[in-house]
Every structure is written in C-alpha cells, then in structure tokens.
Amino acid sequence: MFNKTLVPQSVARDLQSMIQTGALKPGERIPSQREFSQKLGVSRASLREALLTLETLGLLKTEAGRGTFVADPAATAQGASGEMAPWRYSDRYSVFDVFQTRILLEGEIARLSAGRLTQLQLDQMERATETMEDCWARQDRLANVEADLAFHGIIVSACSNAMLQALYHTVRDQVTETQRQPIPITDPERMRDSIAEHRRITAALAANKAAEAKLEMEAHIRNTARCAGLLP
Missing domain, CATH: 1.10.10.10 (Winged helix-like DNA-binding domain superfamily/Winged helix DNA-binding domain)
Known part of the structure; x- marks a missing residue:
C-alpha cells in the first residue's frame, strides 16, 4: 500500500x-x-x-x-544572505526551546549510542554525510536535509535507552524544522563545518568514546543554533 x-x-x-x-x-x-x-x-x-x-x-x-x-x-543562491521563514511551531514552542531540547536529548542519545553502531550503520552515516556535501554543492536543499535527518536518525536507532528514542520521535517534527530552518542563511563555510562535525561524531561513536560523542553532538547542534541566530 x-x-x-x-x-x-x-x-x-x-x-x-x-x-x-x-x-x-x-x-x-x-x-x-x-x-x-x-x-x-x-x-x-x-x-x-x-x-x-x-x-x-x-x-x-x-x-x-x-x-x-x-x-x-x-x-x-549558495552563500547569499537570505531570510529564514517564520517558525512553524511558535504557538507551542520557540525555536530556542527546540534547539535547547535537542542539545540535551541528542547529546545523551549520542553518549548512549557509542560503541553500539554496526559497521553497516557507520558506513550509512558516512554516506549520508557525503550526500549532504554533494547535494549542497548542487543546491538540492531537500536532499541535503533528508541526508542530515538520516544521519541523526541512525544514531537514535542505536541508543540503548528506548524511552529516549521514543522522546526523540515524539518531537521529530520540531527537530526536523530546526534542521531546515537555517538553510536559507547557511553559507558554504558553515556547511563545510557541519559536515566536518558529522565526521567527528561518527569517529567518536565508532571508537566507543561516549563522552566525546556527547560533546561533539552538543557542539554540532549548538553551532547550528548559532547559524540560526540563537545561542551566541
């Protein structure tokens, strides 16, 4: 069906x-x-x-x-200073609230996923990161964000805490919007940094460095928030 x-x-x-x-x-x-x-x-x-x-x-x-x-x-155009669209969920949560929640939730999820990802999942994360890079170069914004979502989703799937997984999926719509929201004002340098952050997260997870994975994920989300004009 x-x-x-x-x-x-x-x-x-x-x-x-x-x-x-x-x-x-x-x-x-x-x-x-x-x-x-x-x-x-x-x-x-x-x-x-x-x-x-x-x-x-x-x-x-x-x-x-x-x-x-x-x-x-x-x-x-790539690198231009555009404008962000109005925040869709302003009647319930501010975009600041969602980024703050992401830092807390995804940081802990990354910590609990360290050492638990299979080689297949790690390879999928690397391919998702490569897809992000390629799609940004072609300005395929939809596919760029879809690859970003896939990267984060793989980490969530390996988390050892089922309740944290459920909480993530409960707020997934709002999380998705924070990954789309900064795109119009993202310059090539920030996208290069974001891709490098993905690779550092992958390396920490693969090496079973739980504390490092948590810190790398928190820094990644915080930097994305700064790109959106939040959490200076």
Whole structure:
C-alpha cells in the first residue's frame, strides 16, 4: 500500500525540480492550493505541507494578503544572505526551546549510542554525510536535509535507552524544522563545518568514546543554533 506520509516529500521534490528547471520562475505566484493540488493530483494537505517545507528551505516566500511566490534566486543562491521563514511551531514552542531540547536529548542519545553502531550503520552515516556535501554543492536543499535527518536518525536507532528514542520521535517534527530552518542563511563555510562535525561524531561513536560523542553532538547542534541566530 502506498505510504501517504511520503506524499508531501514527493510533492516538495517535484516542486523544487520545477523551480530549478525554470518551470516555476522567480517571482511567479504559486496558484491557489485548491487549483494547484488538482493540477498535481494530490491532496491539499499534502500540497500545503510541501509548500511549508520549501518555504522553510528558502525556495518559496509567502506574502500576507498576496500569496506564495517563488523566491528570488539572488536571495537563495549558495552563500547569499537570505531570510529564514517564520517558525512553524511558535504557538507551542520557540525555536530556542527546540534547539535547547535537542542539545540535551541528542547529546545523551549520542553518549548512549557509542560503541553500539554496526559497521553497516557507520558506513550509512558516512554516506549520508557525503550526500549532504554533494547535494549542497548542487543546491538540492531537500536532499541535503533528508541526508542530515538520516544521519541523526541512525544514531537514535542505536541508543540503548528506548524511552529516549521514543522522546526523540515524539518531537521529530520540531527537530526536523530546526534542521531546515537555517538553510536559507547557511553559507558554504558553515556547511563545510557541519559536515566536518558529522565526521567527528561518527569517529567518536565508532571508537566507543561516549563522552566525546556527547560533546561533539552538543557542539554540532549548538553551532547550528548559532547559524540560526540563537545561542551566541
């Protein structure tokens, strides 16, 4: 049976391709959700989620009372200083709260995962890091973040504490958003640093250095928060 949870992701990928190929041009207004969902053959809920994802990644921009538009490439080019989209979960948690929770939760998860990852999982983490690097070079923002999520998810899967795993999955939507949120203002130097941080985390986990893995993960998330203008 088709996994409905993958539909927004697939729609977002199609829309990103339309933007990159010029089928959707800079400054072009996106049709109404009703019209566009019918054209694409997907539900309005799936389209809405895809549009929100692309807005967070800086590929679309919503203007109050006017609609949603394809972002100006000058503001989304690699290394340019773009703007972050509004935080989606502001009615429940601040982005600061989520980053702070990530530091506490993922740092401890990394500590408890040290020495528990198989060679296959470590190889998958390295491939995810390589994919991040390659996709950033091609400005495939969706695939870059998907690889980032996969990297962190592998570590969670090896954690020895089932409750911490469950807590992570409970807040996964908010965690995912913090991994997308800084993308529009991320310059190449920060992405290179982030990739290097991933490799240091992998090395500490492989060497069963629990305390080091915790510190590396906490530093990685803190640096991402700084990229988003938080935790200076």
